[in-house]
Structure formats: C-alpha cells, structure tokens
Amino acid sequence: MTSFARTDTSLMGRWWWTVDRWTLLSLIALMGFGAVLMLAASPAAAERIGLKSFQLASRQIMLLPLAAALLIGMSLATPRWVRRIACFGLIGSLLLLALTLAVGAETKGATRWINLAGLSLQPSEFVKPCFAVVTAWMFSLQREENGIPGTKIAIGLWLLVIALLLLQPDLGQAVLVSTIWGAQLFLAGLPLAWIAGLAVLGAGGLVAAYFALPHVTERIDSFLDPASGDRYQINRSLEAFVNGGPFGRGPGEGTVKAQLPDAHSDFIFAVAGEELGTIACLIILGLFAFVVLRGFARLMGENSLFVLLAASGLLVQFGLQAFINMASTLHLMPTKGMTLPFLSYGGSSLMALALGMGMLLALTRRRVGGEAQ
Template sequence: MSVTFGRTDTSVLGRWWWTVDRWTIAALLLLIAVGALLTMAASPAVAERIGAQSFHFVRRQFVFLAPAVILMLGISLLTPKQIRRTAVIGLLISLLLLALVPLLGAEVKGARRWLSLGGLSVQPSEFVKPFFTVVAGWMFASARLEPGFPGRIIATGLFGLTALLLLVQPDVGQTVILASIWAVQFFLAGLPLIWLAVLGMAAPVGAVVAYQFFPHVQSRVDRFLDPSAGDAYQVTTALSAFRNGGLFGRGPGEGKVKLVLPDAHTDFILAVGGEEFGLLLCLLVVALFAFIVLRGLSRLVKEDNLFVVLATAGLLVQFGMQAIINMASTLRLMPAKGMTLPFISYGGSSMLALALGMGMVLALTRTRYGREGLDA
C-alpha cells in the first residue's frame, strides 16, 4: 500500500491511516487474494458438473470481492460508539431475517438457511454472528462497569434467542460458534465460579443432546468414529488430495479432486489448494489465520476499554474458530461440518459478513487519541 498521508494530517483518512493496524489489513488482503486464486482453481469443474458455464461461480464470487474489501475498510473508519450503534441495528435486522428463514427459506440438504432477497440468496446466520458479538460484548462490559445494569441477563437472553433460531434451521455448527463467543466474553468479563462450573457441565450435555435430537449430527459423528458406518467419500477424497499434492503440489490446473468432489469450491476448497499448490500453500493459509488472530489479540494487551476488549476478542474467536472447524473437518480431525473457510470458500454472504466482522476488528483495535478516544 502506498501512502500519501503525513503524520500531521488531521483528515479522517489521515487519522485512519496512522491509527489502523496496517499489518492486519495486509494479511487480510493476502488471504482474500489466496481465496480468489483457489476459487478460480476449484469452481470451474464444479460449475461444469452441474451444467453451468465454467466461470459461473468465479464471476459470482468476484462480484462480492470489491464490495467486501470496501465494506471492511469503510467499517474500519468508525469509532467504537458507531460500531455499537451499527451492531444494534444490524442484530435486530438479522434476527428478523433469521425468524423468517424457517417460513420463507429455501431447503437445501434438509436445512433451511437461505432467504431470497432481490434475486440474491442471503444467509442471515452469517451476519448475525458479528452483530451479536459486538452487542453481547457491550452488554457484558456495561454490566461490569455499571452495577445494577442487567447486561449479563440481556447478553444471555440474546444468545438463547439467537441459538434457538439457528437450531430451528437446523444449524448446530453456527450455534456452537455462537456459544463459544458468548462463553469467552462472559469469562473475560468476570465469570463467577458457579457459572464456570455450570458451563463446564453444560458443554458435554449439549453435545449429547445434539447427537440425540439431530440426525445429521448423529450421522456425522458416527462416520467420524467409524468411516465404514456411512458415506465418508468427501473427507476420504480430500485426504487423498493432500497426499497427492505433497510439498509443492501438482501444479495449477493439474488437480483431480475438484473433478469429483461436490463441495470442492466451498467446504473442501483447502483440499484443492493442497493438491494443486501443495503443503506450502496450506501452511501459508494457516499462518495467515494465526497471524490475524494473534495480532488482533496483541493489540488488546494495553487496551483499557472493556467493551473493546470483549467485542474484539469475540470477533477474533468467531474468525479463528470458523477457520479451525473448516480445516479440521477437511483433515478428518473432527466430524464433518459444512462451514466456509473465511475469505477463501465460495459464498457471498460469508464473504460480506466476514468483511463486516474484520472491519469491526480493525476499527476497535485502532490507536485512539484525542476526540476518537473520547468517542470510545
């Protein structure tokens, strides 16, 4: 990035340039570039297999790339107070859309998760996560700083409502991420020991309940524990792709897994990258995710604004967990879960929602001074 702003520049863009974490921006842009590369590698074969034009998915994904980058950088210009206001409005809209999904949503693979709005398929669950994270962080912080304010109750109530709407779809994976965000924020805000014990017992109980009441969860767990118990074709094929790719890969366009893997452009896109570009590209992707999360957390070490700490930590937990779940599923380190790899997998809703969330991280971790500090 070239810069023309001097340190004495007091314009909005000038202050932004010298206060935002430019290393994180660079890492995010590199991650988006890798995603664009892998989309071009993986999606043409998938498009041809379903009878669409070769670059059908490529064109659709690239339509969202520029708006996602603009959204991320635009959100990063906001102050913490503006982030809170945006999150409240966004959460209300997202919850309304989530409530409409079971009634108006299209059913795909036994689940209703998408709404058709203006000719575009929107997945409200992707957008509810960053908005919930910021609002819950605000409530927990307010409860800690203002004795008597029922922030914990409000945050827990919002979590319960959002989790219920997600489970109706059903979407257990997104519910797990939401629960992790809520638990981490509650812990950082000063979780009482009794609550820590309750959550410790609730986690395994929730896993057993999900296994008993959601057939798709039971099927995936059974196949993970015993691959011969069901169809483990996608995971087995993905592992074979990594082995075939080796250290340097078979070369761009030379991969075979994308020709036979149904979700090569979404859930298993890392397998395509591993086969064509090798272990080195996979390690680069892992390093980028780790750098972004750790860099964001390091910016919080000297932060004295509890809301900023809780909201940013929650957003980074969401980002990191989503990446871990996708990669662990692809490598058969956990039961398969249909979840996009942030900024890499095909998906417009995922791309825009992640850009929104990471834009909030950039905004909240900016160095604040003067008026911006007072507006926190």
C-alpha cells in the same frame, strides 16, 4: 497511501497511521488466495449444476472489491459507531433469520437461506459478528453499574439466537456462537464455577444433539468408525493433500476437485492442498494464526472493556471458524459445513466476514482521548 504524513489530520490520514496495517494486509492476502482457489475449484462445481464454467467464480470475484470496500469502510468507524451498526445489524439479521424459517428454501434437510430481490442470503452469517459486538456492549454495561441488566440481556440474546439456529437446524453455527458468548463471559469476569457449569451444560447439549439430530449422529459415527458411514468427501480430501505434496500440482491442475461436490465451499482447503501444496497451506494457516494472535496482542493493555470483549469475540469467531473448516477437511474432527473465511465460495459469508473484520480493525485502532469512544 504511504504518502500520508504523520501530521495529516484528515480522516484517511488518521486512519492510515492508527489502523493495524499488518492485519489489513493479511486479510487482503487471504482474499487473494480465495480468488485463486475460486478460479481453480469452481468450474467443476459449476458444470455439475448446469452453469457456465466460470459463472460461480465470476460471482465471487465480483464481490471481492465490495468486500474490501466494506472492510476498509468499517475500519474507519469509531467504537460508538461499531456498536450502532452492530445493533441495527443484529436486529435485521435476527428478523431475517426468523423469516427464513417461514419462507426459506430447504436444502439438505436444513432451512438456512432466503431469497431477497433475486439474491440468496444466509442471515446466520451476519448474526455472528453483530452478536459478538452487541453482547460485548451488554457485558460492559453491566460492569459500569448504571442500572442496566446487561448480563441478563446478553443471556436472553444468546438464548434467542441459539433457538433460531437450532430450528434451522444448524448445530455448527450454534456451537460457534455459544463459544463466542462463553469466551466473552469468561473475559468479563464470570466466576470459574459458572464457567464449569456452562461447559457441562454445553457438553450435555452436544450429547443431546447426537441423539436428536440424525445428521449429527451420522457425522460423528462416521468420524469415530470409518465403516459406519459415508466417507467419500473426506477420503477424496485426504487424497488431494497426498497428490499435492509440498509444492502442489499447480493452479488448475488438480483432479480431486472434479470428484468433490463441495470443493468450492466446505472443502476449498483440499483444493489448496492439491494445487498449491502443503507449503502454501501452511502459509494460509499462518495468515489465520497471525490475524488472531496479532489481534489479541493489540488488545493487551486495552482500557475499554467493551473494546476488549467485542474484539475478542470477533477474533474467536474468525479463528474458530477457520480451525473448524481446516480440521474437518483434514479429518481431525467430524465434518461440518462451515466456510473457510475469505477463501470458500459464498457471498453471505464473504460480506459478513468483511463486516466483522472491519469492526475488528476499527476497534483495535490506536486512539487517544475522545477518539477512544
């Protein structure tokens, strides 16, 4: 690819010289870490549920080339096509989200998965990036003063998504979507008084969830008072970081993963801590931080409000999701079943994140003239 000349006007030539190659490289590096950790963590999980040792790993690794292709293919799009794809994606994922409540399988007291043609799909994963782009479009339309009530439409979409997520129930995804929406509202120029009011409303919602949802009560109580609940996974997770030390025991040499039921998904960062060590964990953390900070740096001086809001929403989703997973693993906040982007097991999460980060790369490409549309 480096053979592309700056004067190359082909589709791939223009893409190569306008896309953020450092962010692309960082995302591919995260996928690489994910492949290594999946080979290390998934055999124990597969054996626990009666599968062949590397069956889960092979499923995930087979999806990585498709995810990389989706990431790069999406990054070729113009902002106009990003909007179109996000609109169709949001409509489809909302329909599937509603269908999940009717015919989805219940797991651990929640209905979040639906089987389509033999494939298990989690629609809420695809809602997040598409929602971020569509609401950004609505907010930008409102500012263009063309008579379209963009803000009201964005509020309606937010209420619809939150209602569907809470019916599952999935409080973590609801909080994540609300944070994306709130960040975009702030950047769109909402008065600070409104921001404060929404913050109070959000805090009230979390208090209500504490009293209304037993699993939320249990997790918060367990976080605040170690003697009040089951801390088995958290204790094993912290033990993994102690065992690993600065350089780790080596890939495949960890023991805690055999005792962690969710070592291949929610607690994949603990496997990294034991087998790769603290230094590798800091590199992973640095990659996440680099993607987020470089993304915002690319937006400095952006003239398109839509691009600014959409890319910011995607960055907030990516960064906050990574923070929640790592903070939960390190017991810095109550546990929450949320994947670590590109590292945790889960086809829906992997493909949805590839879609969202592809949109981000498309929106942050350097364009001139009509290409900016």
